[in-house]
Amino acid sequence: MxxxxxxxxxxxxxxxxxxxxxxxxxxxASMGKRVLLIDSDPQGNTTSGLGINKKSLKSTIYEGLIGIKTAEECIIHTSFQDLDLVASNIHLAGAEFELMDMEHREACLKNFLAPVADAYDLVMIDCPPSLSLLTVNALCAANGVVIPMQCEYYALEGLTQLMMTIRKVKQTYNPGLVILGILITMYNARLNLSVQVLDEIKKYYADKLLPVTIPRSVKLTEAPSHGEPALYYDPYNKGTQAYTEAAKELLGRI
Ligand SMILES: Nc1ncnc2c1ncn2[C@@H]1O[C@H](COP(=O)(O)OP(=O)(O)OP(=O)(O)O)[C@@H](O)[C@H]1O
Ligand SMILES: [Mg+2]
Incomplete structure (x- = not known):
């Protein structure tokens, strides 16, 4: 499979x-799934968050997307069980430009992943904060999208635009693409604004909204500086546990 x-x-x-x-x-991964993480953001935050030094990398998603390295060459086995990574660093910023001239430029990530897809149960792609070609590549390679969102005043505006992009990719390149869920992050139920925005999201996207919200948690922000997922850094933290619940919910939707 x-x-x-x-x-x-x-x-x-x-x-x-x-x-x-x-x-x-x-x-x-802790529930026994074989997981491959793809860092598709030039900021390389997923890479450093797993304790990998961004500067010393020879085979990243950049080399993979432009076709000079295979996925097998790019995969790093992290120190966490069943969690592999294709890393990224600032070189990826140039990929956007180079991909422009490539045939099927929207399908580079999908093609890159194809040879290793059988070796994993799940592939998770961390996208950059843009609707650029890198995000379009991720949406073309994906079966499902998760939309992390903060309950802020402008959140809904951005969501409409993202939904339009997802619809366009679905129509043009990837008819099977589904929205797996909207995940509310950094939620603070004591803030009136957060509660109001959440109500608004429920009004329009009730069927997409995941029932679990991720609370604000300092441990979640500290974990990456220790190069660890929060599950390893502080397994009993409420943020960590909320992510475990969110993972279960998503697995149930696949
Ligand atoms: N539940 C949370 N509680 C507290 N802080 C959080 C929580 N989730 C994320 N953060 C912090 O908020 C900041 C942004 O989070 P993160 O880097 O995951 O967002 P992002 O969408 O990937 O950002 P970018 O668009 O730059 O890639 C980080 O400093 C992170 O540690
Ligand atoms: Mg990020």
Whole structure:
């Protein structure tokens, strides 16, 4: 069976894409799934969050996308069980430009992944904060999208645009693509605004909204500086446990 591919996408910056991608991947791996994480952001936060030094890398997603390295050459076995990584660093910033001239430029990630898809149960792609060609590549390679979102005033505006992009990719390149869920991150139920925005999201996207919300948690922000998913850094933290619940919910939707 080929891996189920999940893209974590939202063009808004700092909404919790990377934190969600790493921690849901780690939770799934702890439940016995073989997981491959793809860092598809030039910021390389997933890479450093797993304790990998971004500067010393020879085979990253950049070399993979432009076709000079195979997935097998790019895969790093991390120190966490059942959790592999294709890393990224700032070189990926140039890929956008180089991909422009390639045939089927939207399918580079899908083609890169194809030879290793059978070796995993899940592939999780951390997207950059843009609706660029890198995100389009992730959406073309994916079976499902998870949309991490913060309950802020402008959150819904960005969501409409993202939904339009997802619809376009679905129509043009990837008819099977589904929205697996909207995941509310950094939620604070004591803030009126957060509660109001959540109500608004429920009004329009009730069927997509995951029943689990991720609370604000300092441990979730500390874990990457220790190069670990929160599950290893502080397994009993409420943020960690919320991610485990979110992972279970997503696995149930696949
Ligand atoms: N539940 C949480 N509680 C507290 N802080 C959080 C939580 N989730 C994420 N953060 C922090 O918020 C910041 C943004 O999170 P993250 O990097 O995951 O977002 P992102 O969407 O990947 O950002 P970018 O768009 O830059 O890639 C980080 O400093 C992260 O540690
Ligand atoms: Mg990120």
């Amino acid at each position: 080929s891996a189920y591919v999940i893209a974590f996408a939202n063009q808004k910056g700092g909404v919790g894409k990377t934190t969600s991608c790493i921690n849901i991947a780690a939770a799934c």
